[in-house]
Amino acid sequence: MKLDSVRREYKYAALNKQSVAVSPIDQFKSWLSDAQDANVNDFSAMSLITAEKDGFPQSRIVLLKDISIEGFTFFTNYDSQKGKAIGKNNKVGLHFFWPELERQVRIDGIAEKTTRQTSVDYFNSRPMESQLAACASDQSATLESRSELDEQFKALQETLNGQQPECPENWGGYLVRPVKIEFWQGRESRLHDRIVYELIENEWKIKRLAP
Numbered sequence: 451m452k453l454d455s456v457r458r459e460y461k462y463a464a465l466n467k468q469s470v471a472v473s474p475i476d477q478f479k480s481w482l483s484d485a486q487d488a489n490v491n492d493f494s495a496m497s498l499i500t501a502e503k504d505g506f507p508q509s510r511i512v513l514l515k516d517i518s519i520e521g522f523t524f525f526t527n528y529d530s531q532k533g534k535a536i537g538k539n540n541k542v543g544l545h546f547f548w549p550e551l552e553r554q555v556r557i558d559g560i561a562e563k564t565t566r567q568t569s570v571d572y573f574n575s576r577p578m579e580s581q582l583a584a585c586a587s588d589q590s591a592t593l594e595s596r597s598e599l600d601e602q603f604k605a606l607q608e609t610l611n612g613q614q615p616e617c618p619e620n621w622g623g624y625l626v627r628p629v630k631i632e633f634w635q636g637r638e639s640r641l642h643d644r645i646v647y648e649l650i651e652n653e654w655k656i657k658r659l660a661p
């Protein structure tokens with residue numbers, strides 16, 4: 451495959467300090483809603499980046515499930531690799547890319563567990579199969595085979611016999627409270643717009659970065 455000639459011009463839109471919202475959360479909500487309106491596949495998917503003890507940062511996709519003035523919420527297994535990493539270092543990165551809109555958003559934030567009630571409420575709202583899968587899968591643990599997982603799932607299904615499983619204690623949400631959010635809009639000739647919000651003494655300061 452020849453990649454060195456693969457390129458495109460970005461000219462969908464522009465971004466400037468005068469036109470962005472005062473709050474980066476409002477700005478984010480507006481861009482998220484644009485991504486949904488543009489039918490971007492998995493528009494709420496984001497990379498979650500954690501610092502690991504071996505020094506290799508790890509990135510994986512999770513789904514954004516709530517956005518509020520407090521921050522960004524996703525759900526996962528607290529004993530997974532990401533859960534363990536956050537337990538040791540709660541500074542995380544979140545990263546969205548919406549190619550159809552030529553936009554990316556990078557977030558630095560501090561992750562904390564959501565309340566048990568928030569986790570239980572979200573767990574109970576999920577389809578039964580997803581609930582069973584969350585209970586049956588020891589996320590990030592080594593499996594001997596695919597059938598081991600399928601058998602764990604089936605055994606749980608049989609035990610519960612149509613009853614809804616309870617939200618496991620090791621499953622729930624993380625709220626990421628942002629301290630820095632960068633909005634990137636692709637522009638012509640690679641002269642992209644980068645507007646960064648930084649939380650300084652409880653106030654969001656806005657600046658432009660060179661592309």
Ligand SMILES: Cc1cc2nc3c(=O)[nH]c(=O)nc-3n(C[C@H](O)[C@H](O)[C@H](O)COP(=O)(O)O)c2cc1C
Pocket residue numbers: 492495508510511512513514524525526527530531532533589590
């Ligand atoms: C589109 C998409 C959405 C995903 N959503 C989630 C999610 O919301 N929560 C989650 O724990 N894993 C989700 N995953 C799986 C993760 O990317 C990852 O494989 C899993 O959480 C294990 O990561 P870890 O071993 O680094 O903890 C998703 C994957 C994809 C591709």
